Amino acid sequence: MLSQAPTLADFGHDTWWVIIIKVLAAFVFGVVMTLLGVWFERRMIGWMQVRPGPNRAGPFGLLQTLADGLKMAFKEDLRPRGSDRLVFLIAPCISAVCALTALAVIPFGPIVSIFGERTPLQVTDVPVAVLVLLAVSALSVYGVVLGGWASGSPYPLLGGLRASAQMISYEVTMGLAVVTVFMLAGSMSTSEIVAAQASNPELSIGGATLAVPGWYVLLLLPTFVIFAISAVGETNRLPFDLPEAESELVAGFMTEYSSLKFALFMLSEYIHMVVASAVITTLFLAGWRAPWPVSVWDGANQGWWPLLWFMGKVVLVMFVFVWLRATLPRLRYDQFMRLGWKVLIPLALGWVLVLGGTRVAQVSDLSRSEQLWLGGAVAAVLLLAVLFWPARRQPSRPSPAEQVAARPPGSFPLPPLDLQVPPSPQARRAVAAKRTAASGRSEAEPAVKRPLEGRAGTDPEGGEQDG
Amino acid sequence: MPGPEHYVALSALLFTIGAVGVLVRRNAIVLFMCIELMLNAANLALVTFARLHGDLNGQVMAFFVMVVAAAEVVVGLAIIMLIFRTRRSASVDDSNLLKY
Amino acid sequence: MTVADVLLLGLGAVAVGAGLCVVTTAHLVRAGLYLVVCLGALAGMFLVLTAELVAWVQVLIYVGAVVVLLLFAVMLTRAPIGASGDLDRPGWPGLLVGAGAGLGLAALFVDAYRWTSVSLPDGPDGPGSAGVLGGELFRSWVLPFEVLSVLLLAALVGAIIVSRPDVGASDRGAER
Numbered sequence: 001m002l003s004q005a006p007t008l009a010d011f012g013h014d015t016w017w018v019i020i021i022k023v024l025a026a027f028v029f030g031v032v033m034t035l036l037g038v039w040f041e042r043r044m045i046g047w048m049q050v051r052p053g054p055n056r057a058g059p060f061g062l063l064q065t066l067a068d069g070l071k072m073a074f075k076e077d078l079r080p081r082g083s084d085r086l087v088f089l090i091a092p093c094i095s096a097v098c099a100l101t102a103l104a105v106i107p108f109g110p111i112v113s114i115f116g117e118r119t120p121l122q123v124t125d126v127p128v129a130v131l132v133l134l135a136v137s138a139l140s141v142y143g144v145v146l147g148g149w150a151s152g153s154p155y156p157l158l159g160g161l162r163a164s165a166q167m168i169s170y171e172v173t174m175g176l177a178v179v180t181v182f183m184l185a186g187s188m189s190t191s192e193i194v195a196a197q198a199s200n201p202e203l204s205i206g207g208a209t210l211a212v213p214g215w216y217v218l219l220l221l222p223t224f225v226i227f228a229i230s231a232v233g234e235t236n237r238l239p240f241d242l243p244e245a246e247s248e249l250v251a252g253f254m255t256e257y258s259s260l261k262f263a264l265f266m267l268s269e270y271i272h273m274v275v276a277s278a279v280i281t282t283l284f285l286a287g288w289r290a291p292w293p294v295s296v297w298d299g300a301n302q303g304w305w306p307l308l309w310f311m312g313k314v315v316l317v318m319f320v321f322v323w324l325r326a327t328l329p330r331l332r333y334d335q336f337m338r339l340g341w342k343v344l345i346p347l348a349l350g351w352v353l354v355l356g357g358t359r360v361a362q363v364s365d366l367s368r369s370e371q372l373w374l375g376g377a378v379a380a381v382l383l384l385a386v387l388f389w390p391a392r393r394q395p396s397r398p399s400p401a402e403q404v405a406a407r408p409p410g411s412f413p414l415p416p417l418d419l420q421v422p423p424s425p426q427a428r429r430a431v432a433a434k435r436t437a438a439s440g441r442s443e444a445e446p447a448v449k450r451p452l453e454g455r456a457g458t459d460p461e462g463g464e465q466d467g
Numbered sequence: 468m469p470g471p472e473h474y475v476a477l478s479a480l481l482f483t484i485g486a487v488g489v490l491v492r493r494n495a496i497v498l499f500m501c502i503e504l505m506l507n508a509a510n511l512a513l514v515t516f517a518r519l520h521g522d523l524n525g526q527v528m529a530f531f532v533m534v535v536a537a538a539e540v541v542v543g544l545a546i547i548m549l550i551f552r553t554r555r556s557a558s559v560d561d562s563n564l565l566k567y
Numbered sequence: 568m569t570v571a572d573v574l575l576l577g578l579g580a581v582a583v584g585a586g587l588c589v590v591t592t593a594h595l596v597r598a599g600l601y602l603v604v605c606l607g608a609l610a611g612m613f614l615v616l617t618a619e620l621v622a623w624v625q626v627l628i629y630v631g632a633v634v635v636l637l638l639f640a641v642m643l644t645r646a647p648i649g650a651s652g653d654l655d656r657p658g659w660p661g662l663l664v665g666a667g668a669g670l671g672l673a674a675l676f677v678d679a680y681r682w683t684s685v686s687l688p689d690g691p692d693g694p695g696s697a698g699v700l701g702g703e704l705f706r707s708w709v710l711p712f713e714v715l716s717v718l719l720l721a722a723l724v725g726a727i728i729v730s731r732p733d734v735g736a737s738d739r740g741a742e743r
Contacts, residue, residue: 084596126619128696128697135623135627141631145642160642161642164636164639171631188697474575474616477575479672482668483668483672484586486665487669488589489665490660490661491590496595496637497595500637503606504602504605517618518617526618529621530624531711531712537719539722542722544636544637545725548643551643
């Protein structure tokens with residue numbers, strides 16, 4: 001069964017038409033997944049918001065994205081007068097090309113035979129394939145930044161600036177997170193990382209050994225969480241879609257774009273999502289390998305079946321992306337940066353240290369009890385450090401009354417800050433009139449009207465409701 | 468088969484372009500770009516010699532050059548931003564207060 | 568003409584052309600874009616020289632981070648669309664010094680090779696793979712590596728302190 005899994009030596013021997021077929025297939029995969037992905041996202045969000053979603057064009061609304069694309073192609077192609085003509089044109093192209101290039105190193109399946117040619121279901125693989133993925137996603141910043149700058153108007157520029165800061169920050173997090181994957185797999189090539197997840201490492205707990213599945217989502221759970229969060233940040237999806245935040249920046253870097261250029265940006269955004277899902281699948285969900293109940297069947301990892309498992313996992317991860325979008329509100333920019341730099345990067349660094357320490361302890365000739373003592377000592381030191389960490393003294397915020405008192409003379413008049421709206425003069429007059437009437441009547445019939453008088457006397461709002 | 472002299476010639480050419488750029492440009496950020504050009508020319512020479520000798524020391528040095536370049540850009544951009552905030556200009560010819 | 572010849576010619580022409588454009592263009596942002604093209608061509612040349620890891624790290628760090636930071640700074644300071652006229656200073660002395668440096672390099676180069684041709688060793692699998700390079704880095708270059716990490720940390724802290732007006736100000740306030 002493992003002989004089906006490609007190694008690095010299997011790449012680079014294809015005939016030319018197999019290469020063309022594979023490249024075309026990867027391209028078509030990206031575009032079709034975009035078409036279906038937009039539909040999937042809209043249907044899913046519709047389902048979560050208890051409404052049907054697009055359901056008119058084609059069966060279940062499947063052709064909706066196609067119709068939208070056609071509509072975009074026939075729209076007028078506008079270009080703002082103050083824009084940079086050349087850069088304005090190439091920015092969406094950079095975006096789309098970078099997004100599509102990443103699909104080249106994604107392993108879709110094991111070695112199959114295409115018209116008699118045995119070839120791995122992957123366009124190409126290099127020893128540093130994950131580095132290629134990171135590099136290509138770093139290049140896609142250019143599309144956003146240049147698009148924002150070349151539009152020549154403030155909102156797109158702000159969006160572009162945000163995008164560059166965001167993508168650089170989360171690039172760092174992503175790079176630090178995948179280091180642990182390299183450590184465990186011993187390789188940076190995507191096909192070998194998938195192969196490394198096929199083995200079932202034995203875990204001994206109290207004498208009993210049991211084989212755990214080798215998926216890195218289980219073995220490297222913190223890495224998976226950090227990587228997934230930074231992948232959402234890297235793809236500019238909600239809750240991290242700050243570069244295009246509709247309510248703040250209209251549409252960020254896309255504001256001035258229209259027609260096919262806008263369509264290219266949308267295409268690259270969704271291909272980014274597909275690529276991010278595929279990368280998460282490859283690095284953490286064992287790529288095209290069959291999940292547990294299916295993997296009992298011997299033929300599950302052979303031939304064309306793995307394509308099915310791969311697609312299933314990709315759709316699952318995409319569903320999580322959509323779920324996040326439907327659930328979470330957008331973060332503020334400073335919160336987002338704080339999350340990246342002060343939470344995720346230290347976490348990733350610490351996790352690399354922990355894993356490295358574990359690996360060193362495993363290969364060193366320490367006995368079991370010595371290892372436990374060492375680990376316990378490190379944990380104790382960490383605990384003490386956390387306990388005696390100098391807590392940041394929160395500067396006490398002045399109360400609203402103090403803030404108002406501290407305002408310089410001649411400031412604007414302020415509405416009441418405690419949100420107790422005084423009754424309008426009209427209502428006050430009505431209450432006063434009612435009170436006099438009630439007190440006049442209370443002299444005549446004190447026993448009956450006593451409750452009304454009490455209400456009107458203590459509760460002016462109650463009197464207002466009556467009026 | 469191109470020999471190492473072609474690569475080294477290219478490296479020297481790029482270095483000269485970068486040096487001339489540093490001397491004739493005025494905007495501090497473009498100066499940085501020219502410095503990056505010079506550093507990369509040096510990198511090309513290092514990698515070529517690593518290939519020539521068949522060992523990796525040249526490539527390791529190229530790595531170190533990249534790290535130093537990153538550190539240099541970080542500090543340099545911070546300084547440029549500070550100057551821009553106080554003087555509203557990123558031109559190196561405008562930062563001449565110490566002259567007087 | 569072998570493949571390596573064609574690649575060297577093509578990538579070299581692209582790199583030199585883009586480098587010239589960086590130095591001569593009057594568009595601020597386009598200078599950064601030409602720099603990206605030049606660095607990309609150099610990365611391709613590293614690939615030809617079988618320095619695979621260095622090539623991709625070049626794309627990842629230089630093209631993906633350093634130049635983006637430069638563009639970021641360009642946009643934060645002043646990013647006019649179109650040509651800006653005050654980018655060059657009247658640079659005859661500069662040009663002379665630069666050309667002198669170039670001539671010196673060329674002289675050194677001629678002297679070093681005397682037009683003898685050394686052919687590069689031909690290996691199917693070059694030495695630049697990640698595992699080998701990592702081994703080299705952590706065996707014989709460990710100390711410089713650690714020193715560089717301290718340098719990076721110092722640069723990080725320094726950049727934060729330089730760019731945050733409140734940090735220095737509070738210290739000065741405490742001294743007073």
